[in-house]
Each structure stands twice: as structure tokens, then as C-alpha cells.
Amino acid sequence: xxxxxxxxxxxxxxxxxxxxxxxxxxxxxxxxxxxxxxxxxxxxxxxxxxxxxxxxxxxxxxxxxxxxxxxxxxxxxxxxxxxxxxxxxxxxxxxxxxxxxxxxxxxxxxxxxxxx
Amino acid sequence: xxxxxxxxxxxxxxxxxxxxxxxxxxxxxxxxxxxxxxxxxxxxxxxxxxxxxxxxxxxxxxxxxxxxxxxxxxxxxxxxxxxxxxxxxxxxxxxxxxxxxxxxxxxxxxxxxxxxxxxxxxxxxxxxxxxxxxxxxxxxxxxxxxxxxxxxxxxxxxxxxxxxxxxx
Numbered sequence: 001x002x003x004x005x006x007x008x009x010x011x012x013x014x015x016x017x018x019x020x021x022x023x024x025x026x027x028x029x030x031x032x033x034x035x036x037x038x039x040x041x042x043x044x045x046x047x048x049x050x051x052x053x054x055x056x057x058x059x060x061x062x063x064x065x066x067x068x069x070x071x072x073x074x075x076x077x078x079x080x081x082x083x084x085x086x087x088x089x090x091x092x093x094x095x096x097x098x099x100x101x102x103x104x105x106x107x108x109x110x111x112x113x114x115x116x
Numbered sequence: 117x118x119x120x121x122x123x124x125x126x127x128x129x130x131x132x133x134x135x136x137x138x139x140x141x142x143x144x145x146x147x148x149x150x151x152x153x154x155x156x157x158x159x160x161x162x163x164x165x166x167x168x169x170x171x172x173x174x175x176x177x178x179x180x181x182x183x184x185x186x187x188x189x190x191x192x193x194x195x196x197x198x199x200x201x202x203x204x205x206x207x208x209x210x211x212x213x214x215x216x217x218x219x220x221x222x223x224x225x226x227x228x229x230x231x232x233x234x235x236x237x238x239x240x241x242x243x244x245x246x247x248x249x250x251x252x253x254x255x256x257x258x259x260x261x262x263x264x265x266x267x268x269x270x271x272x273x274x275x276x277x278x279x280x281x282x283x284x
Contacts, residue, residue, distance in 0.1 A: 019198055026205040034255050035214050038243060039201050045238060046198045064139035078237035078244075085245045085255065095255065097215040100262045103245055103253040104216075 009058035016051030019043045032096040033088055041081040048073050122164070124172040129160040132167075170227070170283070179282050186278045193239040193274075200240040204257070215259040219268040221250050221276060228283035235275045242271055 026039025049070045056066030089095075089107055133156035141148050160167075173179070204211060223229050233244040233252065241257035254271060261267055 019202075022198075022202045022205055026201055029205055029210060030212075031210075032214075034245075035212060035257060038241065038255070038257050039205060041237060041243060042194075042197045042201050046194055061142060064142050068136060068139050074238075075234070078234040081237060082233065082244050085243065089245060095214060095216060097259075100215040100217055100259060103218070106246065106248055106253065 005057050005060060009054045009056075012050045012054030012057060014054075016047045016049070016054060019047035019050065023047060033093055034085060034095045037081055037085055041077060045073060045077045048077075120168075120170065120173065125168050126160055126164045128170070128172050128174070129164040129167045130156055133160055174282075182278050182281045186275070186282070189274060189278065190235055190238070193235070197238060197240040211258070213258050214256065215262075216245060216253055216255050217259065217262060217267045217271075218251055218253050219264045219272060221252055221272065223250070223276065223279060223283065225283050228279050232272065232275055232279055236271060239271075239275075 020043060023040055023043030026043065027036045030036040030039055052066045052069050052073070056063040089103060090110075095101060134152055137152035137156050138144075138149075141152065168174075174183075221229065221232065223232060229247060229250075233247060236252070236254060237243040242254050245253045245255050247253070252272070254267070256271075261270060
């Protein structure tokens with residue numbers, strides 16, 4: 001049983017490391033801030049979650065603590081990326097786009113309000 | 117859902133905090149459990165007003181069922197999202213077509229909106245830039261449609277259907 005858990009732990013840790021690597025690679029390859037954030041958020045969330053789950057499986061007495069950490073990551077990671085995106089837009093970081101930017105009007109409206 | 121009594125909120129907060137305590141101490145020794153009950157009650161008394169909007173109502177069997185369903189839908193979407201990003205990052209031509217789209221949600225409570233926004237952030241190719249009243253602004257890596265109707269169908273419908281049953 002313990003060996004099974006240990007190898008399952010190795011599996012999850014390697015998977016997490018692979019996703020974190022892909023996330024870093026994505027940040028390197030993407031063309032602008034928002035698309036980089038896309039790559040960063042998703043892979044860092046699942047990467048960190050599976051890495052910590054792997055550690056929890058290797059050390060069964062930590063398992064429940066790692067579960068709590070995973071829940072905290074799942075809640076806090078998207079919020080931080082949301083705050084980054086909103087902050088970037090408020091400081092006039094225009095997204096690279098060929099199709100549509102629906103948020104532009106709202107941001108302009110807010111700017112005008114601030115000036116008044 | 118609007119008028120949840122304070123008692124129900126307090127007990128809900130107490131239970132959740134106590135479960136967190138049990139997970140952190142990872143033991144059922146009687147002195148640990150008693151300390152946990154007291155400490156979590158004190159913290160619950162201080163924080164129950166801000167901690168929850170739903171109270172004990174969330175533990176109804178039907179809602180538990182939908183919460184579980186939501187959990188699996190969410191995990192599935194999260195894993196799909198990662199392979200999706202991996203595929204884009206590793207393909208030499210970098211097939212992206214980014215843009216910010218908008219749609220309107222039917223959800224009313226703030227907490228449900230937050231859950232929806234967070235879920236959208238962790239699903240394939242999308243993340244939430246801002247929420248104004250009940251309009252969501254979503255950055256989309258591969259824009260497939262620009263009109264609200266199909267954007268809503270494509271991004272939010274799967275999650276919102278379940279959330280409506282849980283929170284409304």
C-alpha cells in the first residue's frame with residue numbers, strides 16, 4: 001500500500017512539474033500581457049495543486065493538510081489573476097486583438113467618471 | 117436565501133472551521149477536538165456575518181448533490197484547460213485569436229457570481245477581466261463568436277445551470 005501511494009505521489013509531483021514547466025513556456029511564448037496571464041494562471045493552478053497532492057500522497061499524515069492547501073490555491077489563484085487583468089486594463093494596457101474588445105467602453109466610462 | 121438567520125450562519129461557519137481544524141491537526145485525540153470546538157466557536161462568533169450568505173441551507177441533500185456535480189464538472193474543465201493551453205503553447209504556429217467578450221448572467225447573489233467568475237478563469241482559454249453589475253467581461257484566447265447569446269452558451273451555460281440550482 002505504501003509503495004503504491006509513494007509511486008502515485010511521484011506521478012502527481014512529476015505531472016505538476018510538467019504543467020508548471022508548460023506554464024512558464026507559455027509565458028515565454030505568448031505575445032501580450034493577457035494571453036500570458038492565460039497561460040500562467042491555468043497551468044500554475046493545476047500544476048501547484050497536483051504537486052502538493054503528490055506530496056500529500058507520499059506523506060499520508062500530511063494528506064488532509066495538503067487538501068486544505070489545494071482548496072486555498074483553487075480559490076485564491078483565479079482571484080489574483082483577475083485582479084492583475086483588471087489592474088492592467090485600468091492602467092491602459094490594451095489587449096492584442098483582431099476581433100473584439102467589449103471591455104473598452106466600460107473602461108473609458110470609468111476613466112471619464114474619475115476625471116469629473 | 118435573502119433572510120438567512122444569524123444562528124444558521126453561525127453554525128455553518130462553526131462547522132466549516134471545525135472541519136478545517138480537524139484537517140490541520142489530523143488527529144481525533146479528545147483534548148485536540150475540545151480545543152478545536154472552542155477555538156472555532158470563538159472565530160465563528162467573530163466572523164460569521166462575513167463568512168457565508170447561505171447558512172445551513174447549503175447542506176440540504178439536493179444541494180449537496182449539485183455541489184458534487186459542480187465539483188466534477190469543474191475538475192474536468194480544469195484538466196481540459198491545461199491540456200488546451202499545453203497544446204497551444206507547444207504548437208509552432210501559436211494558434212491564438214484573442215479578444216474580450218461580454219455576456220449577461222442570471223445569477224443574483226454576489227457569492228455565486230464570484231464562484232462563476234473563478235470557474236470561468238480556470239476553464240479552457242477564458243478568464244474574467246471584470247464584473248459590472250451582472251455583466252461579465254471575459255478575455256478569450258480563441259474567439260469563436262462575438263454575440264452575447266453564443267458567448268454565453270459557449271462559456272458559462274454549463275456552470276451557471278448548476279449554480280442556479282445551488283444558490284437561487
